[in-house]
Amino acid sequence: MRKPQILVLALFSLIFSACEKDPPLNEPGSNEAINQWTLKQMRQYYYWNDKIRQPNDYQQAPDLFFKGILFQDDRYSGILQTLNSDTYGNTLTNTFGFDMVQLQTTDKTIQLVTQVVPFSEGDLMGLKRGDSITHINNEPIGHSNLKSLLSKSLLLPAMQLTRNDGKIFILPSSYISQPILYTAKLISSSPKVGYMFLSQFDFSGAYSLLEAVQNFKSQQVQELVVDLRYNPGGQVAFAAFCALLLADIKENDIFTKYQGNKNLKNRADSFAAALEGQPDGYSFMATEILKQGLHLKRIYMLTGPNTASASEMLINGLRPYLQVIQIGDKTYGKDMASTTISTPEEIHGTERAWHLIPMIYKIYNKVGQGDYSDGITPSTKIDEFAFLPLAPIGDTRDPLIQEVLQIIDNKNTRTKSAANNTTERTSNIAPQYMGSSYQTIPIEVSAQDKTEK
Numbered sequence: 001m002r003k004p005q006i007l008v009l010a011l012f013s014l015i016f017s018a019c020e021k022d023p024p025l026n027e028p029g030s031n032e033a034i035n036q037w038t039l040k041q042m043r044q045y046y047y048w049n050d051k052i053r054q055p056n057d058y059q060q061a062p063d064l065f066f067k068g069i070l071f072q073d074d075r076y077s078g079i080l081q082t083l084n085s086d087t088y089g090n091t092l093t094n095t096f097g098f099d100m101v102q103l104q105t106t107d108k109t110i111q112l113v114t115q116v117v118p119f120s121e122g123d124l125m126g127l128k129r130g131d132s133i134t135h136i137n138n139e140p141i142g143h144s145n146l147k148s149l150l151s152k153s154l155l156l157p158a159m160q161l162t163r164n165d166g167k168i169f170i171l172p173s174s175y176i177s178q179p180i181l182y183t184a185k186l187i188s189s190s191p192k193v194g195y196m197f198l199s200q201f202d203f204s205g206a207y208s209l210l211e212a213v214q215n216f217k218s219q220q221v222q223e224l225v226v227d228l229r230y231n232p233g234g235q236v237a238f239a240a241f242c243a244l245l246l247a248d249i250k251e252n253d254i255f256t257k258y259q260g261n262k263n264l265k266n267r268a269d270s271f272a273a274a275l276e277g278q279p280d281g282y283s284f285m286a287t288e289i290l291k292q293g294l295h296l297k298r299i300y301m302l303t304g305p306n307t308a309s310a311s312e313m314l315i316n317g318l319r320p321y322l323q324v325i326q327i328g329d330k331t332y333g334k335d336m337a338s339t340t341i342s343t344p345e346e347i348h349g350t351e352r353a354w355h356l357i358p359m360i361y362k363i364y365n366k367v368g369q370g371d372y373s374d375g376i377t378p379s380t381k382i383d384e385f386a387f388l389p390l391a392p393i394g395d396t397r398d399p400l401i402q403e404v405l406q407i408i409d410n411k412n413t414r415t416k417s418a419a420n421n422t423t424e425r426t427s428n429i430a431p432q433y434m435g436s437s438y439q440t441i442p443i444e445v446s447a448q449d450k451t452e453k
Contacts, residue, residue, distance in 0.1 A: 029348055031065070032059060040357055047358075048070075051071040065354065067079070081353070081355070082354075097120025100133060105344070110132055111146065112131070116128060117176055118181070122169055125169050130389040183195070193225065195225045201311065206241060210445075226302070231311040232306060233313075238278070244297060245293045248296055254268050255271045255366075256269055258361035258363060258445065299320050308333075319369060331380065331384070335372045337361040338363070339445055380396075385397075
């Protein structure tokens with residue numbers, strides 16, 4: 001009489017045991033499916049794949065899961081979802097057409113506009129570099145609330161700035177495309193010194209840069225100043241384009257070396273190879289660019305805490321070939337390259353795709369110089385914020401430009417005219433808060449030559 005009952009219990013036990021051992025079925029598009037796929041990719045490609053933190057919840061939202069497994073010292077890896085604006089980053093520059101910095105003097109906190117995008121609403125309304133801002137959206141700015149005020153503003157349809165003279169600027173939120181080349185001009189006629197300000201590295205500025213170089217060439221420019229103070233990087237191919245156009249190099253000279261984890265082979269790209277990464281619609285050839293270039297054996301680079309990513313890569317990559325005289329402040333310190341890995345349809349299903357942007361390579365130049373995660377230190381250190389008001393972009397009253405001209409004239413100290421052009425000297429060398437929502441532009445490379453598991 002007991003046998004049927006025993007049989008039922010045994011059968012139930014087998015079923016329960018089988019259910020317990022079987023892995024959970026993860027539907028395409030589920031958090032579990034996306035997160036397990038994410039972990040697999042990171043273990044393969046991530047530079048710090050041996051330092052991935054142990055996941056504890058596969059049901060988390062994919063962006064939270066991704067951030068939770070990153071190596072704790074990783075400042076750069078990111079994740080985006082198609083058409084999900086919450087996972088994308090906006091900045092003051094690309095949303096409202098300006099950027100600002102906060103400084104702490106001996107007795108007060110001040111907010112200064114550092115750049116205004118040419119032909120943006122702010123520019124047309126008279127907002128200027130060096131303007132002091134006292135209120136955002138009618139709220140007074142203090143040391144503790146600037147970041148939150150700016151973060152809130154990026155979610156609004158417009159932003160209201162109050163200048164210290166009481167003038168109000170209402171800036172509408174919109175996508176603002178920065179000119180790559182703000183200005184290119186002579187700043188000295190004897191000797192002939194050219195100056196150019198590059199806002200970022202993007203091929204939309206290729207023809208204007210080419211035209212500027214041709215103009216410099218026709219004027220027989222002897223020295224060149226490249227201002228990268230607020231350049232967050234951009235396309236590696238455009239950095240190679242700049243190098244070929246400006247410097248005395250050869251197309252097959254090594255521009256950069258990439259060092260990855262044990263699953264990725266180390267690689268080295270020449271300037272010509274890096275140029276091949278130019279986007280669709282452009283077909284520049286390294287040999288042709290060199291024919292039109294300046295072939296300079298010395299270039300002056302102006303830098304600051306917002307000089308980052310591919311702009312640092314340009315400085316480091318040119319050092320083995322010519323004299324790079326860096327003036328200003330230490331750079332941001334992004335010596336890493338990333339790749340983008342997107343979820344395949346069998347993983348995200350009918351949901352929107354996710355895009356991982358993990359750091360996969362450390363960057364070095366031809367002779368192995370790199371490891372500048374703390375920033376590249378200039379040969380002559382000058383903090384532009386130690387002298388106020390800020391001079392306009394490219395103005396010879398700018399202390400960094402003055403320093404270049406003095407070096408060129410073989411002088412060792414700053415001239416009296418530089419001191420006379422300042423009306424206030426701040427007591428603190430470093431700004432307390434750089435740029436509202438400043439973001440570096442990733443150095444994007446392919447994860448080629450990988451060793452399959």
